[in-house]
Structure formats: C-alpha cells, structure tokens
Amino acid sequence: MTLRVGTRASALATTQSSQVAALLTELTGVETELVTVSTEGDRNTRPLAEIGGTGVFVSALRDALLAGEVDVAVHSLKDLPTAAADGILLAAVPTRVDPRDAVIARDGLTLGELPAGSRVGTGSPRRTAQLNALGLGIEVVGLRGNVDTRISKVRDGELDAVVLAAAGLRRLGRIEEATELLDPLQVLPAPGQGALACECRSDDREVAGLLARLDDGATRAAVTAERSLLASLEAGCSAPVGAWAEVVDDDGSLQLWLRAFAGDPSGAPSIRLSATGSVQDPTGIGERLAAEMIAEGADSLMRADAP
Template structure:
C-alpha cells in the first residue's frame, strides 16, 4: 500500500491519537503516505446533555465506523473506552498499542485532592461511572455535568468555579496537560472504564493489506487485559447506560480483573474481582460479570440499563 486513510474525530485528543498512529505506521513503513479523514460525530455535536441522556458512548464511533464500511477510510483510531462491545459486521479491532496510564485524574484549580474537598464541594465529570464512584465515597459532594473536549472541560471547571474535575489521566498526558493534575486517583479508589487508556485501531476484516500494516502496532499484554475487560462488558449487555467499570492487569501469565456496576446515585455499588490464566481471559470476564449479576448488578441493569441504540424515554 502507498496511502492509508485514517478516520478520526476532530477533537484535539482524537487528532493526537490519529497522528500518533500515523507516526507509528510511517516509522515502520518508509514511503507510506498517511492522511487523516476528520469527522464530527453525534457525541461531539450534542454537548448540552449528559451522554447517558443522548444515547451513550457509541455516539462517538458510529459515523467513523461507517466511513470504514463505506470505503472512505482504511483505518479508524478510537479511544477504546468509547467503543461498544459489539462491532458492525465486517469490522475488527486490528491492533491495540501499549496502554497509557488507565487511571482517573482529579484536576483542581486550587491544587486540592479529593480528600481535601470540603462538604458540598462541586466536582465536574461527564461520566456516570465517575459520578457513581464519587457519590458512593463522598455523598456530600455536588456533581456537575461537564461535557466537551479535555481543554473545554478544564476551562469550564474554572469558569463554573468548581472545586475540580475528574478526567482520564491518559488524555491529559497525551495532550501535555498533565500539569493540571492535582491527584492521580488509585485504581482501588476509582476503578477505570473498560479500555481506559487504550487506543483501539479498527479496520475492515477483509482488508488483509491494512491488517498486515497494523499488526506490528499490537501489544500482547494490552490485548490480553482488554480481552477480559471487553468480555466482562459484553456479558453485562454491552453499552448499557449505567455506571460500569472493568480493569484488568496481566502479570506472570495471569489476568487479574476487577469490575463494578452501580446505581447512578452511588447508593449501591456491586464490586468483584477474579484471577486466572491468560488463555482464559474471556471466560474470566464473563464469570466476573455473572457473579456481579447474581449479587445485585442484575437488578441495577433492569432498573437503569438501556442498550446502546435503544430508544430514549
């Protein structure tokens, strides 16, 4: 191949991610030309309401996936945490580069950590998961919905005079904005979203030339962790608009997966963990999901869940 077209959202972080993948491809394939196909998605256009109210995280990927299916692009680069558990027929997750920091970060204009916040402090987030975890730990906090790209959310935090905002550490680091971080929150305190910190590189399953170009970008440890996380997600009905987290690590041939499902108000959070050999990563994810479903997550999903793409009430 002489030219590869990468479909991407137009946000600064999405463009950084697409350009990063372009650089990796050109380093390994001298003479290869890479162009970006910049697109606006529904998730980028509807910023006036929480994601859970306008259709969920799949709104960031549908149009980009359609560009692959239509032949307008050869590759798509996503934040893996934005991707639903099931892809359109004909598309595959061709490569997963090494994961960036998966943790959440607290950014406070006044330099505070979460523990320093007084009762009633206002904290911004666009995530049901982060909101649930914060409310479970600190029911006294006031959660303020914060949509937009990373820079916009940081600016809104100042403009609205919030005590701080919760964002993904990975995005801040990739954009060189990690100086805004006043606390990187441990995984044990704020369990990350499935796929957080991972770039998901997608292409057409039948496109053997593109798959061969992308294969060297693959990181085995990241893939094995993601196998467990996404199996967990899929078993819990995929893109349900409820607070849900799942994070896996891989060490010495073992996968350690932690997961949770919670009520949006944080009044009930069902947590669990499982460990087992790498070849059983998917089974481990499914088993943890089944355990949580049996311990109360099933009731939460019935009360609050809605699949991606389902009609909104």
C-alpha cells in the same frame, strides 16, 4: 501507498490519531494522512445516555471506513461498542497509556481535601457512582465537552474540580495539570480506558497486516477481559460499570487479574468483585466475573440502560 487515517476532529482525537499514524509509519514505512470525520457525539452536547451512549463517537468513523473514505479508523477503545460490527476488524490495540482517572481541582487540591458541598464535574455515570460512594460530601454535577471546556469550568470558578481520563491529559502533554491521579482500586476506570482501537475493513488484508505491527498482546488481553465483562453485564459504555485488568507474572506464569465495579449512580449500594485466570482466557474471565456480579444483583443497580 498512503493510508488514510480517520479521526474525530477534537484536539485529543487528532493527537492520538496522529500518534498512531506516526507509529505506523515508523514500524512499517507506509505514509499516512489524517481525515477528520464528524460524529454524533461531537455534534450533540446532551448527556451521552440521552443520545444513545454506545457508539455515538464511533458510528460515523465506521461508516467512512466501510464507504472507502478512510482506510483506518482510530477510536478511544472505551467508546467502542462491545458487539462486533459487520465488515469491521479490530486490527490493533496499541500499548495502553495510563488507565486511571485524573482530578483537576482548584487551588491544587485533591478530592479528599475539597470541602463538603464542593461541585465536581463529570459526564460519566461510572465516575458519578464511584465518587458518590466515597462519601466525601461533594456534589457531582453533569459535564460534557472537550478537555479544554471541562478544565475551563474549574479555572472560571464554575466548578471546584473535574474528573477526566489521565490518558487524555498525557497524550495532550497536560498531565501536570492534574492535582490527583485516582487509585484504580478506589475508582475503577471505564473498560478499555487508556487504550486505543485501530480498525480496518475486515477484507483489507494488506492494511490489517500493517496494523498488526501496532498490536500489544498484554493490552489486548486486558481490554478483552474488561469488555467481555461489560458485554456479559449487557451494559453500554454509559453505564455505571468500571473494570480494570492487569497481566501479572505469577511465578513464571502469566495471569490476568480483573477487578470490576457496578453501582447505583447515587453511590449506594455497589458491588466490587475480582477474578483471576490464565492470560489465554480473557473472555472467559470477564464472563465468569460478570456472572458473579449478576448473582450479587449488579443488573438491578445499573440504572443507565444500555442502548
């Protein structure tokens, strides 16, 4: 038996899919092969909010899965729509890698060391809102493209810095290029950032059983809370919403801490709230915190419409 693992064609996507495939072989003994699939998000370089935001990196892989062209689809979990997809099972969420955002700036600088007026690139409304909220006097400019494309904007002098996910740099073996790793209490990551999603057809019990070996309970609980908050806010993956959950040991009892941000892309106003509860109730924690944020006016701040 050889499992066909569907992946996007970018260097990061194929790297993380290869890592999943290797882990699957290690844990189950099954052979794997990668199958590349072109997605709308790869073909269209316009801002994500303009081309549909939610699902633009996911739909083609899911179509290939349902068509029987691949047996497993691997996604960056932050790209995954929060609504369930017919015929698709989220069979595994492997152990999360670093959820933080990373800065790559000229001359080895940190964000705080950049002079006023410096141009900082990101394609994320979430990052834009939080960077502007820091009040550093930087100019946040839109940016799309793969890791190499974004970093080259700094190397070529077009931008003073870029902000991107630390997990991607780590998976590519390039984390040493980061000049700063942002404290998630200062700049909250995207819901699900640093985690991967392994999907299969919901009626394929054999593959689902194999993928279950990769699932990490603490990671799944954390991202479930984050995505529950996102869904309850009715915000898409391109909305200015950040969320980060951690499983912590509180005197022998496992608790889940969830922190969240929603803000106007201009940086003001913004809302930051947190909640805690049993690790057995991640969905409820996310829903309750979202309700508190809506009561504080979060829905009026999120100008990036969820598709």
